[in-house]
Amino acid sequence: MDNNLNNSRELILNKIRNGKPQHVALPDVPLYAYKGNLIEGFRTHLTEFDGKFQEFGNRSEAIKWLQSELDPGKKIFSNIPDFQGTIATDSFKDPHLAHVVDICVAEGVLGVAETGSVWVNDEVLGVSAAALFSTDLYLLLDRSKLVDGLHAGYKSLNLRHHQYGAFYTGPSATADIEAVHITGAQGEISLTVLLY
Amino acid sequence: MKQIDQVANGAKFIADTPHRESHDKCLWAARIRRDKVAQQIPEWEEMRLLASEIKKHTLSHLDYYLDEFEKNAIANGIHVHWAKDAQEHNELIYEIFKSHNVKTVTKGKSMLMDECEMREYMTERGIDIFEADLGERIQQLSNERASHIVMPAIHKLRGDVSRLFADHMNSDPDNDDPHYLNSVMRADMRKNYIKADAGMSGANFAIAETGGIVVCTNEGNADISANVPPLYVVSVGIEKLIPRASDVPLFVRLLSRSALGFHVTQYTSHYHGPREGQEMHIVIVDNGRSERLATPEYWEVLKCIRCSACLNTCPVYRRSGGLSYDATYMGPIGIVLEPSYDLHLYAQLPYSCTHCGSCGNVCPVQVPLPSLIFRWRNILVDKKEDLLVHRFQMDAAAIALKNEFRLSWAEKFALSALKNTPSRILNSKLNDWAVNHTNPVPPEETFREFYKKQEKQNKSKLDQ
Numbered sequence: 001m002d003n004n005l006n007n008s009r010e011l012i013l014n015k016i017r018n019g020k021p022q023h024v025a026l027p028d029v030p031l032y033a034y035k036g037n038l039i040e041g042f043r044t045h046l047t048e049f050d051g052k053f054q055e056f057g058n059r060s061e062a063i064k065w066l067q068s069e070l071d072p073g074k075k076i077f078s079n080i081p082d083f084q085g086t087i088a089t090d091s092f093k094d095p096h097l098a099h100v101v102d103i104c105v106a107e108g109v110l111g112v113a114e115t116g117s118v119w120v121n122d123e124v125l126g127v128s129a130a131a132l133f134s135t136d137l138y139l140l141l142d143r144s145k146l147v148d149g150l151h152a153g154y155k156s157l158n159l160r161h162h163q164y165g166a167f168y169t170g171p172s173a174t175a176d177i178e179a180v181h182i183t184g185a186q187g188e189i190s191l192t193v194l195l196y
Numbered sequence: 197m198k199q200i201d202q203v204a205n206g207a208k209f210i211a212d213t214p215h216r217e218s219h220d221k222c223l224w225a226a227r228i229r230r231d232k233v234a235q236q237i238p239e240w241e242e243m244r245l246l247a248s249e250i251k252k253h254t255l256s257h258l259d260y261y262l263d264e265f266e267k268n269a270i271a272n273g274i275h276v277h278w279a280k281d282a283q284e285h286n287e288l289i290y291e292i293f294k295s296h297n298v299k300t301v302t303k304g305k306s307m308l309m310d311e312c313e314m315r316e317y318m319t320e321r322g323i324d325i326f327e328a329d330l331g332e333r334i335q336q337l338s339n340e341r342a343s344h345i346v347m348p349a350i351h352k353l354r355g356d357v358s359r360l361f362a363d364h365m366n367s368d369p370d371n372d373d374p375h376y377l378n379s380v381m382r383a384d385m386r387k388n389y390i391k392a393d394a395g396m397s398g399a400n401f402a403i404a405e406t407g408g409i410v411v412c413t414n415e416g417n418a419d420i421s422a423n424v425p426p427l428y429v430v431s432v433g434i435e436k437l438i439p440r441a442s443d444v445p446l447f448v449r450l451l452s453r454s455a456l457g458f459h460v461t462q463y464t465s466h467y468h469g470p471r472e473g474q475e476m477h478i479v480i481v482d483n484g485r486s487e488r489l490a491t492p493e494y495w496e497v498l499k500c501i502r503c504s505a506c507l508n509t510c511p512v513y514r515r516s517g518g519l520s521y522d523a524t525y526m527g528p529i530g531i532v533l534e535p536s537y538d539l540h541l542y543a544q545l546p547y548s549c550t551h552c553g554s555c556g557n558v559c560p561v562q563v564p565l566p567s568l569i570f571r572w573r574n575i576l577v578d579k580k581e582d583l584l585v586h587r588f589q590m591d592a593a594a595i596a597l598k599n600e601f602r603l604s605w606a607e608k609f610a611l612s613a614l615k616n617t618p619s620r621i622l623n624s625k626l627n628d629w630a631v632n633h634t635n636p637v638p639p640e641e642t643f644r645e646f647y648k649k650q651e652k653q654n655k656s657k658l659d660q
């Protein structure tokens with residue numbers, strides 16, 4: 001950093017020090033909970049956001065479903081150990097190349113009943129760009145990883161552990177033209193959560 | 197010297213019935229949805245108060261939190277820069293781009309970058325900035341400012357967009373289906389993402405405790421811009437700080453519900469460093485904010501989280517459209533922010549308000565918008581920046597309101613004027629009020645006369 005920039009840092013901080021208002025106390029934030037049934041709430045809110053919901057008795061059923069549903073003729077990027085994609089996971093050293101991905105499969109870290117959101121990060125996605133460039137995104141989610149609300153969700157996360165971490169809630173969407181709601185904007189066009 | 201005449205600009209939009217009606221309808225729908233989802237949350241009002249207190253606390257220790265944020269961000273591997281104003285912000289980012297030989301940039305929405313006119317600055321220097329948010333892209337192609345904070349092109353109709361896209365992206369000019377137009381945008385942006393040398397975005401929140409940022413969007417464009425190119429540059433206003441990770445859910449729960457009436461945004465994304473092989477830069481920007489912080493009775497404007505709820509609810513904004521403010525910020529938050537950038541240029545904005553108070557009621561962080569509007573009017577009168585006609589009205593009102601006798605006289609005078617002035621004059625251009633209204637049928641007596649009579653009658657009843 002050159003001197004000039006350092007000067008601006010000091011200039012700004014000094015102005016703040018000399019002008020800031022009097023101390024105001026910092027309140028604690030309660031863990032406001034979502035009161036409904038976890039799975040029911042999750043399903044309702046996810047589908048409100050145009051996400052698709054599939055429920056399975058156990059993980060291997062979910063994997064079987066993927067095997068029967070996904071078209072092996074498509075470019076599939078899978079970052080879970082028990083389902084093979086059609087693209088090697090080390091194909092995208094340069095994430096620009098991930099634009100070819102049709103389908104992306106990854107494990108969700110946790111789900112939120114209040115909003116139907118699934119937390120993902122750079123680790124579970126493998127290549128984040130693959131999920132974002134995909135047409136169809138499939139996220140597996142262990143039902144024991146459901147929490148009631150966003151407060152509980154953040155409490156169980158350590159944000160600093162991952163370079164990229166995000167709540168994905170349904171597929172990308174836009175309402176920028178006459179507020180007409182359109183599912184599938186620039187990220188994935190469909191998002192399916194496989195709860196097991 | 198030039199002044200922005202929001203009333204005259206707005207009148208043009210109002211005259212355009214199809215645009216005005218669609219605009220009003222879309223925004224009111226967002227307001228209704230906001231009410232519905234807010235009512236589903238029993239702790240809603242408590243959350244607004246908490247959010248306000250947390251913001252106030254952070255602002256009262258902003259030097260500490262900025263320092264903590266910087267320390268933690270650097271530890272996360274992020275390059276942190278400080279810009280005192282828009283010019284320094286632009287120069288600094290240009291230097292980063294130049295040293296990385298950047299030619300093509302895809303960019304998520306950022307009001308701060310709009311405020312700094314960053315895109316124009318880069319474009320003049322040969323760097324292609326592609327606005328990646330659909331609404332923002334529409335505005336870029338139209339050479340217009342954003343007309344709304346979260347729906348930048350909401351003043352436009354689908355036909356406007358189909359013509360614009362046909363001109364710039366060779367799409368079908370006769371197909372104005374928003375789904376089709378969205379797919380045109382998607383295909384066009386893919387070409388840009390694939391060659392992007394850098395990505396940019398603003399941030400909704402910067403967490404001091406963890407040294408990372410939160411970006412809330414719907415389309416996925418900001419996440420692609422952050423996750424694909426080898427360089428990611430973020431601009432953050434000093435007021436975006438929040439202390440702790442545990443504060444994030446409070447603000448996230450308020451933001452999208454207030455903005456559009458949805459529980460959350462499709463992408464609520466957190467960046468705590470560059471990915472392998474990437475460089476991440478955060479520019480912390482003042483550009484007038486520290487002065488606002490040092491201004492008693494005004495600093496609370498810095499609590500604003502740019503949700504747009506105050507725009508959606510404002511009767512003036514909904515009917516006159518965001519472009520009528522000819523400013524980066526519009527609606528209630530615009531009329532209290534813009535005079536602090538340029539008092540003379542934006543001196544008329546604080547008068548674009550009906551005093552309905554709705555903005556103050558919906559604001560998720562309790563920015564006292566109505567009293568901030570009054571505050572500007574006082575300053576404008578003191579500095580003689582107000583319009584003569586406003587001063588005349590105020591002076592007359594001041595004389596009339598001085599004591600009860602004068603007021604009751606003024607009421608009688610006004611009533612007799614309403615009764616006796618020929619309607620030709622009453623409904624003419626001399627009376628601004630009558631431009632879009634007819635005058636009411638005058639009552640027989642003033643309210644005061646009516647009330648006194650009633651009181652007398654009641655008394656005599658009681659006496660019986």
Ligand code: SF4
Nearest residue numbers: 500501503504506559
């Ligand atoms: S002033 Fe309040 S309502 Fe208006 S944009 Fe800011 S946070 Fe939202």
